Amino acid sequence: MTYCVGLTLDDGLVYISDTRTNAGVDDISVFGKMHTIVKPGERTMTMLSSGNLATTQMVVNILENRIKAESDFESRLADASTMFEAADIVGSTLRKVIGSFADKGSDGEKKFHGTMILGGQIAGDEPRLFLIYPEGNFIEASKDTPYFQIGETKYGKPILIRAYSRSMCFEDAVTLLLVSFDSTIKSNLSVGLPLDVQVYSRDSFRQGLQFRIDKGNDYYEMISSGWGDALRRAFDRLPKFSFDASVAAESEHFESRSA
Amino acid sequence: MTYCVGLTLDDGLVYISDTRTNAGVDDISVFGKMHTIVKPGERTMTMLSSGNLATTQMVVNILENRIKAESDFESRLADASTMFEAADIVGSTLRKVIGSFADKGSDGEKKFHGTMILGGQIAGDEPRLFLIYPEGNFIEASKDTPYFQIGETKYGKPILIRAYSRSMCFEDAVTLLLVSFDSTIKSNLSVGLPLDVQVYSRDSFRQGLQFRIDKGNDYYEMISSGWGDALRRAFDRLPKFSFDASVAAESEHFESRSA
Numbered sequence: 001m002t003y004c005v006g007l008t009l010d011d012g013l014v015y016i017s018d019t020r021t022n023a024g025v026d027d028i029s030v031f032g033k034m035h036t037i038v039k040p041g042e043r044t045m046t047m048l049s050s051g052n053l054a055t056t057q058m059v060v061n062i063l064e065n066r067i068k069a070e071s072d073f074e075s076r077l078a079d080a081s082t083m084f085e086a087a088d089i090v091g092s093t094l095r096k097v098i099g100s101f102a103d104k105g106s107d108g109e110k111k112f113h114g115t116m117i118l119g120g121q122i123a124g125d126e127p128r129l130f131l132i133y134p135e136g137n138f139i140e141a142s143k144d145t146p147y148f149q150i151g152e153t154k155y156g157k158p159i160l161i162r163a164y165s166r167s168m169c170f171e172d173a174v175t176l177l178l179v180s181f182d183s184t185i186k187s188n189l190s191v192g193l194p195l196d197v198q199v200y201s202r203d204s205f206r207q208g209l210q211f212r213i214d215k216g217n218d219y220y221e222m223i224s225s226g227w228g229d230a231l232r233r234a235f236d237r238l239p240k241f242s243f244d245a246s247v248a249a250e251s252e253h254f255e256s257r258s259a
Numbered sequence: 260m261t262y263c264v265g266l267t268l269d270d271g272l273v274y275i276s277d278t279r280t281n282a283g284v285d286d287i288s289v290f291g292k293m294h295t296i297v298k299p300g301e302r303t304m305t306m307l308s309s310g311n312l313a314t315t316q317m318v319v320n321i322l323e324n325r326i327k328a329e330s331d332f333e334s335r336l337a338d339a340s341t342m343f344e345a346a347d348i349v350g351s352t353l354r355k356v357i358g359s360f361a362d363k364g365s366d367g368e369k370k371f372h373g374t375m376i377l378g379g380q381i382a383g384d385e386p387r388l389f390l391i392y393p394e395g396n397f398i399e400a401s402k403d404t405p406y407f408q409i410g411e412t413k414y415g416k417p418i419l420i421r422a423y424s425r426s427m428c429f430e431d432a433v434t435l436l437l438v439s440f441d442s443t444i445k446s447n448l449s450v451g452l453p454l455d456v457q458v459y460s461r462d463s464f465r466q467g468l469q470f471r472i473d474k475g476n477d478y479y480e481m482i483s484s485g486w487g488d489a490l491r492r493a494f495d496r497l498p499k500f501s502f503d504a505s506v507a508a509e510s511e512h513f514e515s516r517s518a
Contacts, residue, residue: 154413154414154446155413155414155416155417157414157446158414158417158442158445158446158490159490159494161445161446162487162490162491162494163490163491163494170502171499171500171501171502172499172500174500175494175497175499175500176494178500179494179497183417186417186420187413187416187417187420199502209502219498219500222498223497223498226497226498227493227497228421230493230494230496230497231417231418231421231422231490231493232421232422233493234486234489234490234492234493235418235421235422235434235435235438235489237489238434238438238482238485238486238489239478239481239482239485240430240431240434241430241431241433241434241437241478242430243429243430243458243468
């Protein structure tokens with residue numbers, strides 16, 4: 001499994017991905033799932049990937065032009081005039097790679113699926129963020145849906161729903177994402193440290209500030225234990241439920257049903 | 260979808276289930292997923308069900324003896340000498356019902372799956388709680404795994420992991436479960452109000468206090484909005500992340516990679 005999030009903010013874009021890859025619980029490895037292509041002063045694009053690692057690595061390698069392909073993909077990405085066009089290039093590459101496994105085994109196509117997040121900015125346009133499906137089509141983030149998650153998305157979603165705000169600063173966004181990742185890592189063994197974090201500042205048109213958070217990172221440890229305590233304190237402060245008269249009255253009805 | 264939880268406490272057992280059933284998003288209905296069989300003074304058993312509604316309703320009807328079956332299932336449940344034996348009866352019934360659809364369509368067996376939680380107490384034994392799989396086998400809750408969730412389990416799990424304690428009172432347990440359900444309902448349309456709640460007091464051997472929480476229930480509304488506020492406050496109080504020297508140093512390394 002995998003957990004990656006791309007977030008749009010007024011100030012720019014934030015990306016975070018775990019690095020765990022597993023083929024069964026007895027075969028766990030660390031692989032980066034975050035790839036960035038930069039043309040300083042003009043454009044920067046970052047891809048996050050989930051799903052079959054062979055598929056997404058091939059997609060990234062084709063796009064970064066490390067594989068002889070029919071056309072010059074990297075220059076196609078580097079020349080895309082809009083992020084929308086770039087998303088289309090990534091999507092069709094993803095679709096083509098997955099399709100190439102379609103006849104390999106009974107359900108090869110499904111097994112070798114991948115889903116990607118593409119974010120970035122090209123001079124003359126706003127920072128934009130896309131979610132790209134295995135079928136090669138894609139959707140763009142908006143004010144209503146300002147972030148995308150891929151992989152094991154559920155455990156970490158409730159806190160994003162509640163605490164995200166488009167106007168938050170980068171520091172708060174990183175804190176929020178670490179809380180979301182901590183909830184996921186505590187619940188699903190197949191999502192694991194280290195985490196790759198990247199922060200892209202709007203209109204900077206260069207590689208965003210990127211760093212890795214590994215086991216033993218003081219801040220992550222503090223969030224991990226601190227958030228548990230904060231949740232328990234928040235829970236303790238909630239108004240307590242009481243079995244009041246109305247509940248007791250309703251329960252009479254049930255008691256008469258006994259066999 | 261569905262979300263149900265069975266919880267063991269020092270004081271007894273707590274069950275909660277949503278009531279939403281859907282065949283597509285355009286066909287949503289309300290069905291109870293909580294069924295109780297009581298022999299006052301001697302035993303009480305409660306079943307929660309998720310999965311295909313036709314399957315689980317048939318299982319419950321067979322077990323409650325409303326369908327002519329080969330053997331007298333209700334009396335078998337009513338005569339089971341241990342909860343373990345009762346779980347075995349529920350499991351084999353579930354397996355038999357699912358198996359009867361095995362040849363109905365290409366993947367009938369998988370499509371008509373169901374999973375159940377069975378809890379209860381028989382005089383002379385402790386209150387016990389089981390998770391019963393579509394294959395008919397089952398596992399029992401223990402001090403290490405003191406609760407079971409079925410259906411859409413992920414959104415509501417982080418708060419259970421953090422705030423559950425075996426020694427909590429019934430009122431706190433209901434509050435905790437409502438928080439867990441609220442997170443799930445906010446994230447997945449196919450889990451919905453009203454909720455059925457039942458509280459079984461250890462050694463009472465009668466139908467537990469059962470009530471329904473519907474839209475507009477003052478306490479649920481208060482939890483629903485109050486928990487969102489509490490989460491945001493807890494988040495705001497976390498120590499803030501800062502892009503300190505070490506991060507900045509590492510980022511140099513990344514900046515030099517630009518293409």
